[in-house]
Amino acid sequence: MHAGTLIQGIGDDAAVLGLPPGHELLVTTDLSLEDIHFRRHWASPPSIGHRTLLRGLSDIAAMGGVPLAAFLSLGVPRNLPQPWVDEFLTGLVRLATRFGVSLAGGDTSESPEKILADIVVVGSVPRGRAVLRSGARVGDRIYVTGQLGAGAARLARLYSARQTRIGRPRDRGWPIPRIAIGQFLRQKRIARSMIDLSDGLSTDLSHICEESEVGAEITEQAIPRARLDRARVGMKFALHGGDDYELLFTADPRARVPRIIDGISITQIGEITRARKLILCGAEGRRAELHAEGWEHFGQS
């Protein structure tokens, strides 16, 4: 889909962009701070650049939109080696290129001590068609894309090796924003509400419920858990872990939801309810209230 046009990028007071006729604008911002949202020695510079843009693109995907341009504000301490910045940008630009997104502005400043990166992504969506968090209705089925928990499980491993400066961090399984799936679900009018799983299933599902003024029941055994080194990750990572960047959406029970979209499995995990709480249905009919336990930032741990 044609997302719009970059008319004037870096090199003026503001960027100038054209949207396709009949489209609305989407804007998302996301701030990543060293030692709060990432650690310099726990991930490679390209993977941090990738993640920075990923978070913005994933937000656009969750609206059913198409990304158009990104703006990066980067603050780096004076003593940071230039190759770090170059590699960070390499990771970011590689992801931008893959999704046809122009890096249209932003700037680099000296920061007092730590790295910080604020990303803005703008995109477009046909007028009135953005998929909001507030559209879930009682009886809707709840679906997720892909597998959950890998991001948090990987992070837990790094935590357990804390203080051990790991050499070259391993960069495996970088998440990809579900742009094509988000668009498909919007175009086919399948998703009535949608959010991306950046803070963890329990937290992000609670956002859908709050904005839609509903509750939800999900089935523990239905949750698609990721594999890490061939073993399934623990349930707590799939339930509460962040940084998966899959999509969670709800659909009318009569809607025909494909089992695979864009090569990614789509799994029904529960149902929207009138009672305004989250219920986790376990084995043998066990039911327990599920509390939002979003991912803890380093700074809060």
Next chain:
Amino acid sequence: MHAGTLIQGIGDDAAVLGLPPGHELLVTTDLSLEDIHFRRHWASPPSIGHRTLLRGLSDIAAMGGVPLAAFLSLGVPRNLPQPWVDEFLTGLVRLATRFGVSLAGGDTSESPEKILADIVVVGSVPRGRAVLRSGARVGDRIYVTGQLGAGAARLARLYSARQTRIGRPRDRGWPIPRIAIGQFLRQKRIARSMIDLSDGLSTDLSHICEESEVGAEITEQAIPRARLDRARVGMKFALHGGDDYELLFTADPRARVPRIIDGISITQIGEITRARKLILCGAEGRRAELHAEGWEHFGQS
């Protein structure tokens, strides 16, 4: 002018905005870091909030655009008193309200040690009518709005009192973005190129010259210097000081440029030349090359 519509603000993955038909989108981002761009004890929290948004609004003004919405990413250290944040937001929101701008998103994070604020402002401009830096033509007259140098002169005073923690910082003469003037100059097709004076006259004029592939001559005696405590500020502040947020524009010599727009004086200070350098014409026919000496950040001093 109708700038557009905020359809969905804070509370979803991305904000949704509608632009007026036949308009293009303007996007600008600006990062402000404590001890690089501002000092916590040299200015009041509301004035820092004001300045944060001002920088974004001023960029929209310099395109001849109308601001629509702002997005703030704020990072604050854990030990920062909450009233500081509240007052910062008060200053920012007061300016937003004055210019009809919605605070449509963004978030607050814990930062490791220092305050940081990244502002995004989106606006709109009729298609093809944004006033770029690249539009200056040889023979164009060069104009500035208002008076120059007050921002830098005030800062120099604070510098000279460095290490002396001043009590309640004085908040006088907060600059206002020249939105109405920028629009007027665009609507009347007066400005062929335009930039806002955030980095200082010599630096910002050099940006116009670079993007337009021209040079400029300006007349020292014509430069409108601000007054501070009734005395005119030194010429160096007017020539090189930043943080004035006036507009610099060029116009065809045949254009009728009002001497006052929106209550603010408009002063012709020079002319665009073919020779690609900046010349400062002083008293008694003295001519000297003018070098861009933009404002030095704290971190670079």
